[in-house]
Amino acid sequence: MKNMNIKKVVIIITITLTGALAGILYFNSSAKPIRRDIVIKARQYSYEPNRMEVNVGDTLYIKLLALDVMHGFYLEGYDIDAEIPANLSNFKVRKPSDGFNWKDTNEIVIIVTRGGKFRYRCSHTCGTMHPFMQGEMIVHPNHLFNGGVGAVIGFVFGLLWLIYKKNKKGHDNE
Amino acid sequence: MNKMEKESGIKIPMDVKNGKNTDLLTKFPLLKRILKARSFQFIIILPNLFVFYVIILAGIIGSPVGNRNIAIVFIWILWWFLLIAIMVPFASRVWCTMCPLPFFGDLFQRMAFIKVRLGKTAYLRNKMFGLNKKWPKYLTNIWIQNIGFLTLCTFSAVLVTRPFVTSIVLGLMLLLGTVMSMIWKLRSFCSYICPVSGFLSLYSSAATMELRRIDNDVCLKCKDKGCYKGNEKGYGCPWSEYMGTMERNNYCGLCTECLKTCPNDNIGLNTRSFASETIIKGYDESWKGFIMLALAMAYSVILLGTNGTIKNWANAPETGNWGGFFIYAAILWSSALVVVPAVFYFFAYLSKLITKSTQSVKEIFKTFSYILVPLGLLAWIAFSFPLIFVNGSYIISVISDPLGWGWNLFGTAGFKWQPLVPDYLGYVQLILLLTGLGFAISRGYRVSLNIFKDEHTALMGLLPMAGFALLVTLAFLTFFIG
Structure with a gap:
């Protein structure tokens, strides 16, 4: 039995x-890697674009803008956390694995190495719905899905x- | 065939009735002593009551920012996860054992914290205070709980983010529970009104633990029926359940009174396999399954989703977009009450068509709706994992600063928000969804055997339902990792 x-x-x-x-x-799928220039605008309680589709191998040049209050940008899986002051083109960025070594910048460069669904979340309390403010980066091929x-x-x-x-x-x- | 089987016309599998179960009280005599102590429930409710009051107070006087207030972080992140992912699947309605909401109602009815009063109140052998009116027969179902839960959930974007609103709702529930105990007998609030109780009743039927009689014959010969009527050792079942015939977890609040009152020591606390009660008694229970499934989908879009427009609609008190809110509410209610049941009805119709069964589609629809229990419960658990793993770090900071006033009681107030293993959550969610799907199909086959009797027809009848479960699972998979 x-x-x-x-x-x-x-x-x-x-x-x-x-x-x-x-x-x-x-x-x-095996798309040819390309450069992508992306501007992500944050406002209570969503990002624009709220969904990005990219491919493994792509290089992303990301600019971050907060349109109302200060927001955060924590990208899962890529060790990136940013604090974006309202209405300024510069923002602070750090690698969470390195602790609190913030650096000023106006662009984040990411070489996409891993497929899957990676959420970017607001990491700076921005209002009532803050814990649910998020976007998603879909990296093809999304083997898990x-x-x-x-x-x-x-x-x-x-x-x-x-x-x-x-x-x-x-x-x-x- | 026992009473439940006669009523429902469904044969209860032998491993559910007896056989494979282990009685925890025989295995752990100390546990038995603890549960049989009259002070047991009082002792575990008391600290909960204290926390409950701190939470209500924090919601009113503390920070209005949800993730900085213990009311939101403890209730909607910690408690919710413990409830849905641990208590319900493994310990049935153990939350009801420690729930502080009926505390003052029980105190009023009994005029005692622990002591038992003998006397005569209707069929009970206990002296009960208050009007002790009988709950209207036409309301002895969970429809009010269904509608109440759906109503609360319609405002969930506000409820789970505003400490003040959470406090007011909890306070009102406490008040309502108390007032109802003054008017109606026993736990009418818990049985028929409490919105949490409604989904606990449905999902507890899947739990791996049950409180049951040990020997049927002992109950049959028992003249005392202390479990139901009460005696000098304890109160008659506050949920009006009779242990001699009780076959399901749904309406057993695990208050442990029957353990105390049974004159034959014939009550056991058994472990059993997951989702082993496969009986849905009425359409109120079926619809609870549909509502829970639709809400899990809706929350996956609203709370875990990325669309700002939908979030703004659900968050109308802040955005002022009431037009959007009504569209959102209309979609939510029609999905939960009409669309999902209609889709399921279509699959039930296919089941009848394939099997050429003489059973009515309605009966097939109702009986098969049990598959919504494992399917929905595991989907809710999969939905709840990101809540605790992504936002759980708020618990660490809020412990030191429960009101969001800048305190640092334990030195953890400055703990930075940090998601825990977010990269692996998708794998956990996939496994959970597969588990729900597996139980939905395997238990669905059991249900199908009860409907169609012979094995070949049962398998044919199951096919459309397996298709439904597959589609639901793929939908959740898309929400979570697609």
């Missing part, structure tokens, strides 16, 4: 991982197939 359950788990995991791999391979879609579909097929096999075995035994 225990062996049967382990066998089922192994089958499910195999089918799910196969689905994930299929998803990753099917949606794989593509693989996730494949995994979910594979998982469903795996489960249904196991139920089917169990039923069939029951009938055969009868």
Whole structure:
């Protein structure tokens, strides 16, 4: 009985991982790296653009503007945190992993190295909805999402197939 | 076949009835002694009551900035996460055991913190104070909780960001719970009004813990029925549940009175497998599932999403965009009450069509709506992980400065906001969604067997529902990592 359950788990995991791999391979893309100049405007409680789509290998030249009050710009996965004073083109930037070594600048340069979905969040309290102020940078290929879609579909097929096999075995035994 | 099975026409799997469960009270005698102590519930509510009052006070006199006020950070980040991700899935309605909201109501009805008063109040053998009116029969469902929860959630952008609003709502709930206890018998507020109780009732049916009778025969022979009527050891069930027939967690508030009153020591606290109660009793419960699912989607867009226009609509008291707010509210309500149920009804119709079943679509729709429990609960947990992992660092700073007044009680007030492992949250969310999907399909098959009886037809009937669960999971996956 225990062996049967382990066998089922192994089958499910195999089918799910196969689905994930299929998803990753099917949606794989290899766009030529380019330079992208982006101006991100922050205002209570969103960014414009609120969604950026870029590719692995791209170089991003990002200027930050706060249109009403001081905002922050914390980019997950890229070790970047900025404080953007209202209506000024210069802002302070730091690497959170380095602590509080703020530097003045008017542009952040990022070489995109990792695929996935990375949120940029306001890191400076800016008002009531501050904790929910965020944008997202989608870096293609987004293997986690593509693989996730494949995994979910594979998982469903795996489960249904196991139920089917169990039923069939029951009938055969009868 | 027991009473619940006769009423619902659904066979309860044997591993749910008995067999695989472990009684924690037999395994841990100290736990049994603690839970059987009359002072148990009072002792765990008391500190909670204190925290509750600090939170209400902080909301009123503290900083209006949510992430600098303990009222918001403790309730909507810490408590919410503990509730939905830990308490509900693993310990059922354990929150109800320690909830301070009914404290003054219970105190009024019993005129005692711990002591038991014997007497006669309706069917109870306890002396209860107040009018003790019977709750209207036509309201003995969770529709009010459904509508109340949806109403509160419509204002969630305000509720979860304004300490003052959070305090007022909590204060009003405490007041309402107390006043209702003066008029209606037992825990009418908890059973039929409390908006939190509504979703706890639905999702607790998936919990890996249950309070149940140990031996059916002992209950059948029991003349005392102390668990229901009360006796000198304790009060009759405040939730009006009779342990002799109780088969579901939904309406058991884990107050542990039955542990004290059972004259035969026939109550166990069992562990069990996840999502093992697969029964939906009425449309009120089905719709609770739809509302929760729709709200999880809506919050993923409004709170975790990036669209500023929708945030402005939901945040109308600040932006003044009431026109947008009404559009947002109309979309939210119609999605939760009409669109999602209609889509599910379509899949139930497909199920009937494929199986050529004689069962009505309505019955298939209602019975299959159980799949919304594991699907919705895991989606809510997946939604809640970013709340604690991204904004959890506010807890560290707010502990030192709970009112946002510039205090530094424990030296952590200056702790900079720092998301915790944000890069890995997507993986956690994917695994959680897969888990919900897996349970929705495997339990869906169990439900399907109850509807369609033979295995082949059950599998065919399950296919559309698996399709529905797949679409929902893909939608959440897109919100979270797409």
